[in-house]
Amino acid sequence: MGIPIPNSKLGLWLFLGTEIMFFTAFIGAYIVLRIGSPGWPTDPKDTHILVLMGGINTFVLIVSSYFVVVAHEAMAKRDFSRARRYLPYTMGLAFVFLGIKSIEYYGKISHDILPSHIAETPTQAINKVDRELEQVVRQRFAVYTDAEAIDVAQPDDLATVSAQLDVFAKSEGGGDDAKSAIHDVALYRKWQNLHQHIVANVSLEKVPVATGPGYLAAREALSEGESLPALEYAEVKAELARLKSDTNYGGFVSAGVLDPHPVLYGNLFASIYFLMTGFHAIHVIVGMLLFARPLLQGNNLNEEWTGWVENSGLYWHFVDLVWIFLFPLLYIA
Amino acid sequence: MAHDDHSAHHVNYLAVFVALCVFTALSVIFDLVSFSNHAITIVLVLAVAVAKALCVMMFFMHLKFEGNWKYVLLAPTTILAIGLPLALVPDIGVAYYTPLAPQAEWKAEMDSLHDSHGQSAGHSDHTGHVEEQAEVGHSDESGDGADHHEESHEAAPAEKAE
Numbered sequence: 001m002g003i004p005i006p007n008s009k010l011g012l013w014l015f016l017g018t019e020i021m022f023f024t025a026f027i028g029a030y031i032v033l034r035i036g037s038p039g040w041p042t043d044p045k046d047t048h049i050l051v052l053m054g055g056i057n058t059f060v061l062i063v064s065s066y067f068v069v070v071a072h073e074a075m076a077k078r079d080f081s082r083a084r085r086y087l088p089y090t091m092g093l094a095f096v097f098l099g100i101k102s103i104e105y106y107g108k109i110s111h112d113i114l115p116s117h118i119a120e121t122p123t124q125a126i127n128k129v130d131r132e133l134e135q136v137v138r139q140r141f142a143v144y145t146d147a148e149a150i151d152v153a154q155p156d157d158l159a160t161v162s163a164q165l166d167v168f169a170k171s172e173g174g175g176d177d178a179k180s181a182i183h184d185v186a187l188y189r190k191w192q193n194l195h196q197h198i199v200a201n202v203s204l205e206k207v208p209v210a211t212g213p214g215y216l217a218a219r220e221a222l223s224e225g226e227s228l229p230a231l232e233y234a235e236v237k238a239e240l241a242r243l244k245s246d247t248n249y250g251g252f253v254s255a256g257v258l259d260p261h262p263v264l265y266g267n268l269f270a271s272i273y274f275l276m277t278g279f280h281a282i283h284v285i286v287g288m289l290l291f292a293r294p295l296l297q298g299n300n301l302n303e304e305w306t307g308w309v310e311n312s313g314l315y316w317h318f319v320d321l322v323w324i325f326l327f328p329l330l331y332i333a
Numbered sequence: 334m335a336h337d338d339h340s341a342h343h344v345n346y347l348a349v350f351v352a353l354c355v356f357t358a359l360s361v362i363f364d365l366v367s368f369s370n371h372a373i374t375i376v377l378v379l380a381v382a383v384a385k386a387l388c389v390m391m392f393f394m395h396l397k398f399e400g401n402w403k404y405v406l407l408a409p410t411t412i413l414a415i416g417l418p419l420a421l422v423p424d425i426g427v428a429y430y431t432p433l434a435p436q437a438e439w440k441a442e443m444d445s446l447h448d449s450h451g452q453s454a455g456h457s458d459h460t461g462h463v464e465e466q467a468e469v470g471h472s473d474e475s476g477d478g479a480d481h482h483e484e485s486h487e488a489a490p491a492e493k494a495e
Contacts (some may be wrong), residue, residue, distance in 0.1 A: 017406050032418050062350065
């Protein structure tokens with residue numbers, strides 16, 4: 001009478017049924033959103049997805065699944081020493097999986113491939129460069145205002161700070177502080193120039209100054225329907241490259257500003273990528289916690305733990321299953 | 334805990350493992366060999382994924398030897414798994430009209446960016462952009478000038494409000 005399996009196994013399978021629905025909901029949403037997004041990023045230069053890393057992770061999980069099955073078979077045959085050997089292998093491979101995953105995540109984060117961080121058009125990329133460069137300038141100025149080398153009422157007001165720093169630099173008579181202050185003021189002026197060109201949307205190269213009487217006169221001189229040459233994405237890229245190669249402040253700019261790289265649907269891609277792989281990684285961690293309990297028994301591992309190992313193995317196989325589908329969908333498709 | 338089901342069926346787990354490794358290698362090979370149509374790659378790779386999933390489910394998870402309760406469990410989940418995307422595809426996956434998503438308008442701008450830079454728009458962030466600087470004289474983005482105008486005018490009041 002009833003299903004010929006222990007309650008724990010039935011319970012776990014019911015749970016796995018819900019987990020299947022959990023992941024297929026996300027995978028189904030990904031498929032639908034991607035079909036509906038013509039221009040989805042697939043180039044690895046845009047997505048920074050490494051198929052080899054994903055392939056190695058797939059292999060790692062398959063090997064760990066095999067080891068779990070060997071461990072469980074050993075426990076069913078009451079060969080507990082063999083089980084005690086293979087369970088740590090599984091746990092170790094789980095750590096390897098998470099390690100490779102964190103390398104991949106680090107790559108994404110260092111390229112700022114995060115939901116809501118990605119520019120999706122050249123204009124957004126230009127504005128992003130503007131914002132990041134402003135942050136670099138603020139950080140550089142904060143060095144002086146925090147150390148109270150100069151006295152300013154409002155440290156956030158970049159124009160005032162820059163004016164004070166200019167005076168400071170010229171008055172200090174060549175000390176180290178003064179030298180770096182000169183360069184930071186120079187960087188501020190470069191950023192100001194870029195910012196004004198972006199706000200006015202005029203070409204960096206063809207319209208040298210985007211503010212002041214000369215500029216206003218040039219705008220007055222336009223006839224109806226005419227406009228000054230517009231700012232171009234390539235110009236901003238070139239200007240950023242020049243700033244990065246400067247010997248004085250280039251290091252700060254390189255550290256604080258990423259090269260502009262607009263990716264259409266990039267934010268949707270990043271959101272889906274982190275959601276799916278993140279939830280999968282959480283499930284891997286839960287699996288590791290499940291394996292920790294029999295591992296902590298050490299030499300006391302006995303037949304009472306056979307059911308636990310079997311059920312943990314089933315859960316682990318499910319985790320492997322999800323990755324088997326995530327790998328082609330995220331990495332190859 | 335009853336384990337008579339295990340002793341009745343001996344499974345060669347090593348053989349299943351080797352099969353899984355072969356399938357994994359196959360899917361990586363399918364990706365490296367780029368077919369004329371990317372859809373072929375996707376279909377092949379998903380077919381391999383289904384084969385791997387069956388190996389894990391049937392043998393590692395022992396479902397081949399379990400009773401009919403497995404169908405009671407898996408049928409509703411499968412129906413939901415396939416039914417939900419199918420239900421959403423006509424709404425989100427297919428466009429009967431120009432989509433209202435902003436990205437639909439930006440696609441033209443991004444396409445012209447990729448065209449004018451000859452597919453070399455993507456770069457690693459740490460190398461010098463010598464080849465990009467050589468293309469600085471491009472003037473065929475005049476069509477984007479209007480877009481830049483509108484979008485930066487929207488940005489301008491926000492900037493001035495700071």
